[in-house]
Amino acid sequence: MLLQQLIQGLAIGSVYGLLALGYVLMWQAWAVLDFARGDAAMMGAFFLLIFNVFLKIHILLAFPLAIAASALTGFIIERLAYRPLVGAREINRLIATIGAGILIRNLYRVMFGADPFPFPTIFGEHPIYIKHLMIVPQNLWITGIGFALAILLRLFLLKTWRGKAMRAAAQDRETAALMGIRVKNSMTLTFVVATVLGGIAGMLIAPLYFVMADMGVLIGLKGFAAAVLGGIESVTGAMVGGIILGIAENLAGGFISSGYQTAIAFALMILVLIFRPSGIMGRRL
Amino acid sequence: MLHRKRLMGVVAFLILGLCLSSVTYGAPPIKIGIVAPLSGGAAMVGDTQVKGIALAIKQINAQGGIHGRQVVYYAEDDEQIPAKSVNAVNKLVYQQKVDAVIGTVNSSCTLANMEITKRAGVPQITPISSNPKITRLGNPWIFRLQASDDQQAEAIVNYAVNVLKLKKMAIMYQSDDYGTGGKDVIVRRLKELGLEPVAVEAFNPDAKDMSAQILKIKNAGADGLFMWTMYAQGALIARQSRQLGLKVPLMGGGGLTNPKLVELAGEAAYGLLNTQTFFPDPEGASPEAKAFIEAYKKEYGILPDSNAAMSYDSMMILAEAMKKAGPALNKKEVRDNIAATKNYRGVTGVITIDKYGDANRDILIIRVKEGGGYEVVWPKH
Amino acid sequence: MGTPLLKTQSLSISFGGVHAVDKVDMEVEKGQVFAIIGPNGAGKTTFFNLVSGYYFPTGGTVTFKGEDITRLKAYERTRRGIGRTFQNIMLFRELSVLDNAMVGLHSRLKSNLIGAFLRTRATREEEERGREEVRELLHFVGLDGHEDNLAKNLPYGMQKRLEIARALATRPELLLLDEPAAGLPTQELSSLVEIIQKIRDRGITVILIEHKMDVVMSISDRIMVLNFGEKIAEGTPEEVRHNQAVIEAYLGKEE
């Protein structure tokens, strides 16, 4: 029973981790707590739904199309709601993301209605049995892709020139600009990458949790808590924070009380913050 | 980009709204106020409520309206927040000066906003709120079409224990007024039958991952699972139970009945049992229900669910009461006529309003057939 | 000679292996102007931060008027009479000049939350007396007429003087001035020296970190020289001026 809980915790944990990556990037480049991250997941899921289900495009083509669409939407939203506020105070930028979130969620509700849309499972419905443990293939893919993306992102940020430019711009806009980094482009790139990451998270969970306008809110919140739990500066921290939150939630639900499941996960997060004010991974990337 | 069928539904809905408000023969229109959650988590239910009422109004107007006066409606969103629900009903009653109010979905919002119609003396029918307390607070102006939790939960427990002979049942309920209401009655009824639930697990209304609860129930060795939630969450539980190897009869309340349940849950939904007063399958449904299903499908391009049917019946009963009340449409008279409704052959069964304002009628138990569609398994006749 | 006003015994602190301040012993008598000089990075400001409670040392003690204050928090030391200014100005930018100075007076006033809400006569009088005292201090440093300007709107020189006025408002017995002359145009140096002398005439002991040697030499009674966290010399301005170790520290060793 415990092992099964851990597996389920790992699966939902890596979804939180994926979303947390978006928060880490947004914090890195924009130093803002972005409340609309959960909605990036919703948009990604809807794009895949449109291409794959409505327009009947094969999944292998629909997936990249949806990613491209997410990137484009990210680009547009950055221009409208985020770019004008670059110099503004942190609290104003935070409220702008809240406003953007409300706007996006309700726009999709008006366009697609409030009903959930089913999504054909991409990776097969029947669980794989190992002794008496059940593993849903979809969860395997979520965890796998989640970690793959985290590693890719880490390499990108550490090794590639573009990645270093993004981090430099995040840490000190003025000096980075002096070093010839086009700071504005680098921030746009970061926003687009964060939106695509969120979109991929949405696409991965679509088959499990259906696609609807409000799907991003709760998991967005959890992704945010995971990012902070892991130490908002660190990419690996985001994944670690996500896994811990996912497992804690599952164990709490299973062994303590399902009613207080989310509350216990948040209580854990507060405890961690009190003893390590800058998250588990602290400053390291 | 829009889903083709969906597009047609939206366009039709708009035309319906426009033509209603534009068609006025001299005499001022009769105004119906609709309050429902049109944004946020429960928007899907609010949306259906408005569609059900709108269809009823269209049919009434087609037959010359009431006392020669056309009927129009005003829909206000309450975002499933009590304070906003009070705003919405205030606006309907005092600004738009409606003749009657139909709504809302969440019991906590109905409990908050029914004070207004009581004080203003405006008849109000809630088609969907199921909290028993609504009709037990001595408010003469509130009526409820939905079979209350007591009636529905008792019916499904009796069926599970007496017919299916289950012994170790578990309960999963949505941690809001709808879910808690059902759970309390199930636990009470099980005790009356000398049984104990092996597991009682709550979940957040917009939670997605239920594996923790399902595994706990599986380990408790449950032989049946009552799910007191709406169809979207019900589909999630059905799928995740199947994936996690919990293969037991799934049972629940009226909230589970929806054509999209099978669409969302796939085969995991086959065999699902739930209480209902509205038989959603055209074959085997009562003549009124069949006519309603066809009209709804023609109008919106999608099959109706119990919420749409309940809303439709609410409007029809209100119309009957208004017809009997004479052209002046005295609100007290209309109220009395609603209260006096006897054996009204509605879409959701033969309805009689009891002294509390609840709609009494026999409760069906329906089962999702393999391959989709419903069949009545109780009462056997 | 009575007990020294301030005494440090082998005071030291290291950040990850780097000994910013390394076993410094020193004493300051009441009424003195005690200067601390040394090349950049010698640990002067770190020493100040140890005395004022900004950091806690990794070794040694600080005693003030005979009381061991090594483990006291910054605000507790201020209440005991240690006022300070900051090397890089730390004013309350969005508050007015008057309010900046009034904040210095904070620990000397009594009115609490109840007093604030009820605005009792005692509170009103206390505030009025406080404003008077602060206006006098602003006049003392030559800032009268600017009471209502926001601190951030003041020119650099005036901001430096406001820091001094704010520190004086804590009614210190010992005032730590961290490079008060840094960045000041030459014509303002003389008025600064004058202010420091007037502070001393009020019986307030001053410890001064300063690079401008003419200012240091003209007003200090004793000078301590720090280099790489160690005290390499102490004495009167004359003794220090001719001390070989000091010259080497500044000008480097002849080959």
Place this chain on the structure above:
Amino acid sequence: MRSLYSKLKIPVMLVVLYGLPFVTQDPYVMHLANMAMIYSILALSLNVLTGFTGQFSVGHAAFYGIGAYTSGLITVKLGWPIWAGFIAAGVIAGLAGLLLGIPTLRLRGLYLAVATLGFGEIVYQILVNWVSLTNGPKGLTGVPSPTIGPWRLDMYHSYYYLSATALIVVVFLVYRLYYSRVGRAMLAIRENELAAEAMGINSTYYKITAFTISSFFAGIAGALYAHEIMFVSPESFVNAESVSILCMMVVGGVGSIPGSIVGAIALTIIPEYLRAVGDWRLVLYGAVIVLMVTYAPQGLGGWITALDHWLAGTGHYRSGRAKKDKVAAEV
């Protein structure tokens, strides 16, 4: 001689505020007015925390909820008089603020935000699950409406006098705090905590005081809500409510007392006016929020204070806190 405007400013505002029920008693308008008063108190109470000490809370609805339930439970289950309910609401919420303030002291900015967000979620889950105390999601019905002397405030327009007076008392107390030694210490902490400590201010004490006062006022707002709507349920205290209180404060202007009131009234009324556009209502509401924080960074409070100065005949932009209270807080 103070200009006519400065002398008349306060009396005119009071007349306008108390005069509203004479203009219209339409329950739709009066309920909205009551909610505007309640949200103004909430935005003001959050401003005491963020505007004064720079501490950042995204879980303020928790104290709003605690206050509502405390007053509701005391008057319904224990049958105590309503003024006892109000006081208890403030005190219990204040204690809860203390409970949250102490452990989260070392947290800054984003981390404090997420800790308070978590606290808000925990309190909501307690309200939902502790059925024996709060009656759970079914909520608490029959919360009595207050009677003061001969008047029974069960109608919205009569209740309005209570909510308007409560707002005035809170505004009065917040101004008193703002211009006091305690207030000054809090502002110093917001500006530069280290410098404040060097001036003899025990920043821990004052940050906790700010948390307690802020949650005390939020508790009072909760009690006001409970007795106005006569029904209390957990849905009204979800973290989306904390987010809207935060929006009201920021749109009004962090650190600006009139701004919080105007921000709260604006964001209570705008969604109602947008009802006319039906489905697109919340889409426009989101857009309004983005536009407001982008093009009015100092918030509405900034404009009000500038107008106040211009009208008061002081013409140019007088700085210094004594004259005006616009503090563009660099939070």
